[in-house]
Amino acid sequence: MINVVPLAQVSPEDAAAWHAVVEASLAADLPEEQGPTFEQIHAQLSVTGRDNRRLLWLAADAGGAVVGVAGLRLFTSPGQQHLAEMELHVTPDRRRSGVGSHLLATVVRAARDEERRSLVAAAPGEGPAGAFGAARGFRRVLAFDHLLLDVADADIADAEAEAEHPGYELVSWTGTVPDELAEAFASVKNAMNDMPMGDMDYGSQTWTVDRVRAMAEVLADRGDLLLTTAALGKGEMAGYTEIVIRSGETHRALQYDTVVAPAHRGHGLGLWVKAEMVRRLRAEHPGIEEIETDNAQDNTHMIAVNRRLGFRFHRSTHEYQLDLLAD
Known part of the structure; x- marks a missing residue:
């Protein structure tokens, strides 16, 4: 059983849970990269841009442990009010158990409620995230070299x-x-x-x-x-x-x-x-x-x-x- 909880205010405990999920997710997908610090995650969650709004969710299992997170960035400037951007992470041990699908459904529903035309998300060039999105209707539209x-x-x-x-x-x-x-x-x-x-x-x-x-x-x-x-x-x-x-x-x-x-x-x-x-x-x-x-x-x-x-x-x-x- 997965419980998806929206975050209206981000407490230090929420930020710590978010950081733990992101850290575990990136360690699996980008093992050679140094992940963001808690302070960077806390700042990212609590300080939003002036030209966008953010919606945030935590996914917890039956025992209350946070096993997934999702963020939706809603652009508000003229010329981009049709666009939303998603961030989604699931701890490696809970992948393929429905956590990601539950979070994605929540994000898509919110983006549609906000009358967005397009939802975009980034994924490492190698790894499971791209296949996860492609299986759910996402199409690859751009490739970046770092x-x-x-x-x-x-x-x-x-x-x-x-x-x-x-x-x-x-x-x-x-x-x-x-x-x-x-x-x-x-x-x-x-x-x-x-x-x-x-x-x-x-x-x-x-x-x-x-x-x-x-x-x-x-x-x-x-x-x-x-x-x-x-x-x-x-x-x-x-x-x-x-x-x-x-x-x-x-x-x-x-x-x-x-x-x-x-x-x-x-x-x-x-x-x-x-x-x-x-x-x-x-x-x-x-x-x-x-x-x-x-x-x-x-x-x-x-x-x-x-x-x-x-x-x-x-x-x-x-x-x-x-x-x-x-x-």
């Missing part, structure tokens, strides 16, 4: 960061974008809308000054550190790259966006800002040994940029989508 860069061994970074780019200059900041750059930053962020998204019903995002500030505030509220390096030229922001160091992280940084505006492409600016970010990490955060990024497998240009900088293949992730209006 790449790792050894910061100390990225020898080309210094030369690329010092390369001349006439008419352009680099600027960096930590946390929220400075007021004098906010409008330009919001504008160039909208260039993310042309990134390859395969067959995913992703929609589009509209970035404003308020929204970029809100994103930085959410990360700060979680205890994460946001680093940005941008290229300025011809009176506007031509491109930028972002790195996030999660709260308590001492080893790996996560690559967020890297974008060059269409009018400024073809000048090597993407490689330039990323190379400068590597130098910045060495100087400001010497304990960070590697950067993890992910690229859609058909984003050949950015993969080539990352390969030139020294990134190597690490693992793959597949995105699956359930079309909720298909029935």
Whole structure:
């Protein structure tokens, strides 16, 4: 017997139970990866984005032990109000016992109640999660390659960061974008809308000054550190790259966006800002040994940029989508 309980408020005990399930699930599916800490899970559950709502559930067995968790992220921004994103984990010892199916049915019902058109979920490229979803109507719509860069061994970074780019200059900041750059930053962020998204019903995002500030505030509220390096030229922001160091992280940084505006492409600016970010990490955060990024497998240009900088293949992730209006 499985009891699925919605979480309206997340207590430390709830977060600990969630963390234990995620830790066990990821240890089975991605044994070479270091899972999130309790503090990171607690922050993720208790601090939500400004452009989405989250619904959460715990699945407990007859003895009250939590054996599965599920989260539903409901996007609220114009252009993505049709979309929901699922996270679902079951402890390895309770897989194939109906726990995952029970949680999935709960999530799908909630997404339909919220009048969502599409439900997406990520799964490791290898492992049982993809087959679980495919057997229940999900189809694979996008594949990502995860790449790792050894910061100390990225020898080309210094030369690329010092390369001349006439008419352009680099600027960096930590946390929220400075007021004098906010409008330009919001504008160039909208260039993310042309990134390859395969067959995913992703929609589009509209970035404003308020929204970029809100994103930085959410990360700060979680205890994460946001680093940005941008290229300025011809009176506007031509491109930028972002790195996030999660709260308590001492080893790996996560690559967020890297974008060059269409009018400024073809000048090597993407490689330039990323190379400068590597130098910045060495100087400001010497304990960070590697950067993890992910690229859609058909984003050949950015993969080539990352390969030139020294990134190597690490693992793959597949995105699956359930079309909720298909029935």
